[in-house]
Amino acid sequence: xxxxxxxxxxxxxxxxxxxxxxxxxxxxxxxxxxxxxxxxxxxxxxxxxxxxxxxxxxxxxxxxxxxxxxxxxxxxxxxxxxxxxxxxxxxxxxxxxxxxxxxxxxxxxxxxxxxxxxxxxxxxxxxxxxxxxxxxxxxxxxxxxxxxxxxxxxxxxxxxxxxxxxxxxxxxxxxxxxxxxxxxxxxxxxxxxxxxxxxxxxxxxxxxxxxxxxxxxxxxxxxxxxxxxxxxxxxxxxxxxxxxxxxxxxxxxxxxxxxxxxxxxxxxxxxxxxxxxxxxxxxxxxxxxxxxxxxxxxxxxxxxxxxxxxxxxxxxxxxxxxxxxxxxxxxxxxxxxxxxxxxxxxxxxxxxxxxxxxxxxxxxxxxxxxxxxxxxxxxxxxxxxxxxxxxxxxxxxxxxxxxxxxxxxxxxxxxxxxxxxxxxxxxxxxxxxxxxxxxxxxxxxxxxxxxxxxxxxxxxxxxxxxxxxxxxxxxxxxxxxxxxxxxxxxxxxxxxxxxxxxxxxxxxxxxxxxxxxxxxxxxxxxxxxxxxxxxxxxxxxxxxxxxxxxxxxxxxxxxxxxxxxxxxxxxxxxxxxxxxxxxxxxxxxxxxxxxxxxxxxxxxxxxxxxxxxxxxxxxxxxxxxxxxxxxxxxxxxxxxxxxxxxxxxxxxxxxxxxxxxxxxxxxxxxxxxxxxxxxxxxxxxxxx
Numbered sequence: 001x002x003x004x005x006x007x008x009x010x011x012x013x014x015x016x017x018x019x020x021x022x023x024x025x026x027x028x029x030x031x032x033x034x035x036x037x038x039x040x041x042x043x044x045x046x047x048x049x050x051x052x053x054x055x056x057x058x059x060x061x062x063x064x065x066x067x068x069x070x071x072x073x074x075x076x077x078x079x080x081x082x083x084x085x086x087x088x089x090x091x092x093x094x095x096x097x098x099x100x101x102x103x104x105x106x107x108x109x110x111x112x113x114x115x116x117x118x119x120x121x122x123x124x125x126x127x128x129x130x131x132x133x134x135x136x137x138x139x140x141x142x143x144x145x146x147x148x149x150x151x152x153x154x155x156x157x158x159x160x161x162x163x164x165x166x167x168x169x170x171x172x173x174x175x176x177x178x179x180x181x182x183x184x185x186x187x188x189x190x191x192x193x194x195x196x197x198x199x200x201x202x203x204x205x206x207x208x209x210x211x212x213x214x215x216x217x218x219x220x221x222x223x224x225x226x227x228x229x230x231x232x233x234x235x236x237x238x239x240x241x242x243x244x245x246x247x248x249x250x251x252x253x254x255x256x257x258x259x260x261x262x263x264x265x266x267x268x269x270x271x272x273x274x275x276x277x278x279x280x281x282x283x284x285x286x287x288x289x290x291x292x293x294x295x296x297x298x299x300x301x302x303x304x305x306x307x308x309x310x311x312x313x314x315x316x317x318x319x320x321x322x323x324x325x326x327x328x329x330x331x332x333x334x335x336x337x338x339x340x341x342x343x344x345x346x347x348x349x350x351x352x353x354x355x356x357x358x359x360x361x362x363x364x365x366x367x368x369x370x371x372x373x374x375x376x377x378x379x380x381x382x383x384x385x386x387x388x389x390x391x392x393x394x395x396x397x398x399x400x401x402x403x404x405x406x407x408x409x410x411x412x413x414x415x416x417x418x419x420x421x422x423x424x425x426x427x428x429x430x431x432x433x434x435x436x437x438x439x440x441x442x443x444x445x446x447x448x449x450x451x452x453x454x455x456x457x458x459x460x461x462x463x464x465x466x467x468x469x470x471x472x473x474x475x476x477x478x479x480x481x482x483x484x485x486x487x488x489x490x491x492x493x494x495x496x497x498x499x500x501x502x503x504x505x506x507x508x509x510x511x512x513x514x515x516x517x518x519x520x521x522x523x524x525x526x527x528x529x530x531x532x533x534x535x536x537x538x539x540x541x542x543x544x545x546x547x548x549x550x551x552x553x554x555x556x557x558x559x560x561x562x563x564x565x566x567x568x569x570x571x572x573x574x575x576x577x578x579x580x581x582x583x584x585x586x587x588x589x590x591x592x593x594x595x596x597x598x599x600x601x602x603x604x605x606x607x608x609x610x611x612x613x614x615x616x617x618x619x620x621x622x623x624x625x626x627x628x629x630x631x632x633x634x635x636x637x638x639x640x641x642x643x644x645x646x647x648x649x650x651x652x653x654x655x656x657x658x659x660x661x662x663x664x665x666x667x668x669x670x671x672x673x674x675x676x677x678x679x680x681x682x683x684x685x686x687x688x
Contacts, residue, residue, distance in 0.1 A: 003131045006223050010135060010202060013221055017196055018135055021181075021205030022146040022155070025225055026129060027122045027162065031561065032237035037061055038563045039117035047109055047313050049284030052097050054563045064088045075182055077147035077174040084149070085110050112313045114150055115157045120561045124162055128204075128225070132167050142167055145190065145203070147174040147181050147210060170194075181207070184214035191218075242564045243572075249558045250572050253551060254579065260547060262540065263588040266580060267506050268548040269573055270482060270496070271300065272555050274464045275307040277481040278437060281462060282319050287435050289427040290462075294325040295509035296439035299545055300464075303552060304437070310556045322425045325525040330514035331448035333364060334418035336411040339398050344389060346444050354388040356397065357381035364410060364516050373403050417517035418452065421524035433458035439503055442468030443478045450476050467497055482573075491669065492574040494632035498581055498639045505595050506548070508533065508541045532597055540594060578665055581639035582658045589646040589653065629686055631665055
């Protein structure tokens with residue numbers, strides 16, 4: 001845009017003072033003007049944990065403006081910002097969305113949320129900014145005069161964000177003065193306050209009536225900037241929808257990751273979704289401290305911290321994050337009860353058939369001590385004992401004096417060390433309880449920590465996914481934020497919970513597994529890093545995570561100015577998971593083999609490698625019918641079909657028509673949820 005005519009007029013008319021508009025003059029928006037207020041609603045809901053949708057809060061704001069226009073007899077740009085805040089709060093209180101006591105928090109956040117919303121969709125019109133800088137460098141004075149719903153301080157924050165606050169000698173907002181350019185009433189008071197001659201002033205802006213005609217009527221000079229282009233752009237921004245834009249963003253990540261040297265970096269979408277929902281949940285529940293459990297928690301904490309740093313508006317409301325080194329093995333050590341009453345619940349459920357050696361390793365017995373105990377028992381240590389915990393061998397072991405002495409000393413030392421470890425975080429757990437974050441899948445460590453504190457302190461779990469239901473108590477609630485068996489499993493849950501081991505692998509840590517706790521250990525934790533795991537992390541997972549962290553920054557920026565709800569995002573990430581699970585090229589299949597060699601379980605049989613369980617088919621005909629009706633229930637097997645075939649016959653794996661399977665999933669879903677869902681009760685009996 002050439003501003004040569006403007007420069008000529010400024011010189012010819014000896015202009016000393018420049019009044020400038022803001023929107024579509026100094027800055028442009030990437031969205032429709034009203035969309036910025038939807039983004040404001042999104043930020044308010046997220047930061048305050050309001051039990052309301054984005055659209056509901058947006059319409060409350062719009063209705064408040066309409067009401068104030070009528071009652072105050074002013075146009076929208078002249079409504080005082082504080083009056084708008086008060087009216088919105090009245091409506092929120094009356095609707096039981098906030099309490100009277102929470103009103104102060106809403107007011108305190110209101111302006112900063114507007115600043116963040118506006119700044120997320122604004123970009124500078126550099127030609128105009130350069131013209132203002134040139135004018136000011138030659139001794140002129142520049143004043144911002146805008147018909148704007150916000151306060152003067154809101155404007156200042158936006159100008160600071162753009163790095164141009166020093167350009168302006170003063171700022172005038174219609175909402176602050178309760179007068180506007182649109183009505184022409186704002187010019188005279190400003191001229192009077194500044195004690196300047198209107199003939200020495202040039203008003204520049206894009207609005208013919210407000211910035212040109214009314215400025216001329218008040219004796220100012222005026223320069224009209226082209227407006228038609230941006231008016232058309234705003235009209236175009238009325239079309240399209242949030243769901244389409246969200247799909248575009250997620251598809252862009254998927255396509256970008258297909259080009260990466262390391263496969264499966266598109267899993268960042270799932271991790272980012274978890275971080276986002278965790279942040280929103282923590283805000284809604286007013287959680288002050290989050291304990292991220294090792295080892296997957298190390299990467300998840302990085303993602304959450306990055307999300308919070310990008311999203312947080314009020315620093316005083318920052319959520320404290322802690323990294324707690326723990327494992328199922330370590331959790332067993334610190335939660336051990338007296339040998340005569342300890343139920344060994346997890347071992348009984350998962351590894352009921354054990355050798356004596358495996359059990360003694362599970363309670364951290366040294367090699368020498370194991371040999372001594374076995375000698376005293378006169379038993380063979382490596383033989384697997386069926387139903388170990390209900391045998392005389394186990395009863396004899398419990399009565400062995402050497403074992404009992406070790407067990408009691410080990411139990412007490414582990415308890416004291418873990419207690420000191422928890423206290424080192426300086427979190428008021430007695431007042432606030434303990435809020436755990438982990439990858440999933442059931443809550444074994446959550447229950448161990450709950451038992452450690454004698455079931456007195458609530459221990460709540462927030463997981464990427466919940467796939468097992470243990471003995472949930474009122475004080476041990478748990479939530480799967482990306483997918484969950486609770487309260488029931490739906491279509492998207494079935495898709496997202498396939499290949500859960502990959503969620504674990506891609507969030508592996510740079511340190512070993514926690515084996516137990518000691519007051520003498522550095523940071524209280526005893527660890528062992530399996531060579532296979534260390535090699536896998538150093539050579540593959542580290543780079544994989546670095547790529548995902550970079551992709552997260554892209555997602556943060558792209559999604560910040562987009563308004564979407566839980567269901568929309570759930571459908572989108574499920575659609576991507578369907579493609580990722582079925583379309584596995586040779587590069588991905590080779591990578592899965594590499595991952596399998598580094599997957600290590602540190603409890604029970606200490607198995608290395610990812611295991612796959614084939615479906616148990618009693619009736620092939622019934623199974624085929626069930627697949628045709630609800631294919632998502634078989635998706636967890638389908639994602640493992642191609643890797644299994646690849647191991648046996650690479651040619652067969654290559655020609656397996658997974659695209660047809662993908663196509664059937666899409667057709668099936670459309671038919672069930674777009675057609676049958678409207679007309680038939682069948683959905684209650686067959687579908688979910």
